[in-house]
Amino acid sequence: MTDITAVRWDDELIEKYNINGPRYTSYPTAVQFEALSEETVTGVMTQAQAETGPMSLYVHLPFCEHICFYCACMKVGTKDKSKADVYLDAIELEAAKRSPFFKHRQVDQLHFGGGTPTFLTDVQMSRLLTILKTHFTWNASGEYSIEIDPRTTSNEMLTFLRDNGFNRISLGIQDFNEETQKSVNRLQSLEMVTDLMNHARALEFDSISFDLIYGLPHQNEARFLETLDKVIALSPDRLSVYNYAHLPERFKPQRRIVTDTLPALDEKIRMLKSTIETLQNAGYVYIGMDHFAKPTDGLTKALQDGSLQRNFQGYSTHGDLDMLALGVSSISHIQGAFMQNDAVLSQYEEKVMNDQFFTARGFHLSQDDKIRQKLIRELSCAGEVLFSDYEKEYGINFADYFAYGLEQMRLQEQDELVELTDNSIKVLPQGRLLLRIICMAFDAYLEPGKTTQKFSKII
Numbered sequence: 271m272t273d274i275t276a277v278r279w280d281d282e283l284i285e286k287y288n289i290n291g292p293r294y295t296s297y298p299t300a301v302q303f304e305a306l307s308e309e310t311v312t313g314v315m316t317q318a319q320a321e322t323g324p325m326s327l328y329v330h331l332p333f334c335e336h337i338c339f340y341c342a343c344m345k346v347g348t349k350d351k352s353k354a355d356v357y358l359d360a361i362e363l364e365a366a367k368r369s370p371f372f373k374h375r376q377v378d379q380l381h382f383g384g385g386t387p388t389f390l391t392d393v394q395m396s397r398l399l400t401i402l403k404t405h406f407t408w409n410a411s412g413e414y415s416i417e418i419d420p421r422t423t424s425n426e427m428l429t430f431l432r433d434n435g436f437n438r439i440s441l442g443i444q445d446f447n448e449e450t451q452k453s454v455n456r457l458q459s460l461e462m463v464t465d466l467m468n469h470a471r472a473l474e475f476d477s478i479s480f481d482l483i484y485g486l487p488h489q490n491e492a493r494f495l496e497t498l499d500k501v502i503a504l505s506p507d508r509l510s511v512y513n514y515a516h517l518p519e520r521f522k523p524q525r526r527i528v529t530d531t532l533p534a535l536d537e538k539i540r541m542l543k544s545t546i547e548t549l550q551n552a553g554y555v556y557i558g559m560d561h562f563a564k565p566t567d568g569l570t571k572a573l574q575d576g577s578l579q580r581n582f583q584g585y586s587t588h589g590d591l592d593m594l595a596l597g598v599s600s601i602s603h604i605q606g607a608f609m610q611n612d613a614v615l616s617q618y619e620e621k622v623m624n625d626q627f628f629t630a631r632g633f634h635l636s637q638d639d640k641i642r643q644k645l646i647r648e649l650s651c652a653g654e655v656l657f658s659d660y661e662k663e664y665g666i667n668f669a670d671y672f673a674y675g676l677e678q679m680r681l682q683e684q685d686e687l688v689e690l691t692d693n694s695i696k697v698l699p700q701g702r703l704l705l706r707i708i709c710m711a712f713d714a715y716l717e718p719g720k721t722t723q724k725f726s727k728i729i
């Protein structure tokens with residue numbers, strides 16, 4: 271039996287398949303989003319109202335005191351804390367508007383993302399939690415997580431978050447090398463992070479996650495290994511190691527990065543290879559696209575028992591729940607539809623305050639989208655697909671329906687990325703590093719002649 275956690279690096283295959291492609295945090299990807307009518311959104315909300323199962327809640331908090339030059343997130347640079355008061359007024363109105371559709375359902379998972387959620391003062395954070403607890407129903411043993419910027423998070427704030435039910439934190443680390451930190455405008459010392467980690471451990475958070483980025487200015491394999499040694503010594507439960515995609519024409523802050531200082535592709539490939547080896551040697555399990563976790567962490571257990579999910583935050587143990595997302599630019603995924611709020615702060619606030627329609631775009635999935643969404647999720651999370659499941663659930667003949675995808679699988683089988691039988695596709699250890707390529711074969715929006723230039727390189 272293939273070990274689901276096994277992964278095998280092959281230089282030739284990595285070179286062969288290193289093309290542009292989606293990360294599949296959603297299917298269809300956000301590139302396909304289009305205008306949605308108010309009736310469609312109301313229809314989806316009404317459908318959600320008829321459900322009784324648990325749900326997930328996301329709040330986007332866009333403010334950042336300093337702008338990191340590599341950033342591709344929706345954020346607003348400011349030091350003016352009063353802007354968050356106005357924003358929370360809008361969040362309160364949005365929560366009140368959505369509440370009648372969701373209040374009867376229990377919130378099993380909450381995530382604060384950004385921007386910098388810890389930009390909020392204690393008073394503002396407290397107000398936000400009161401808003402959410404007023405308009406939604408809390409599960410006292412749910413999974414509550416928040417993205418932490420070590421530069422703006424005091425030990426007191428961490429204690430406050432723990433006291434208020436947060437049990438998971440994710441720290442933006444990126445790299446400990448000072449030259450790299452300076453060149454991306456994100457200075458945070460090892461001492462600062464160590465102090466915060468010690469405090470977080472004392473508070474007994476269930477899971478502490480680190481985000482790292484490879485491909486930043488002045489990085490090379492040796493330097494990144496030094497960062498990894500420091501990271502391993504700090505012993506986070508989970509790690510996300512992202513590939514920096516330099517797209518200065520799309521993301522303005524990236525124009526301040528000097529292109530000549532970026533590592534070349536072969537260096538990036540060496541960095542990724544050493545990262546995987548080093549983290550595995552330190553006992554971490556490769557979960558899939560960018561993610562690693564300790565064997566004891568919930569993500570590893572979910573990978574092993576087949577319950578792993580994927581959503582906009584990456585791999586998750588609750589990705590299959592309806593997710594209501596509040597705030598500027600945030601994307602809800604409810605009852606087979608994606609709905610993204612207005613992505614311009616002033617417009618989002620103005621529309622919400624004036625009770626106007628604030629969904630900017632989204633996607634209502636067709637039956638074909640739903641079938642492919644399930645398939646792509648199973649390939650990237652469980653690493654195995656049984657054709658008979660789809661034939662039973664959707665009344666299709668799998669071989670006919672996915673003729674193009676299976677043709678691609680036969681080619682990938684020759685490279686030992688997958689194992690193909692009459693009734694199954696199984697991802698093999700060297701395919702686990704190329705999950706995006708395997709999933710792309712079933713993406714209806716990428717079939718021959720369709721461009722992938724809008725996506726980043728796989729490595």
Ligand code: SF4
Pocket residue numbers: 333334336337338341342343344345384385386419442
């Ligand atoms: S990376 Fe995070 S902290 Fe830095 S500018 Fe972007 S959102 Fe703000």
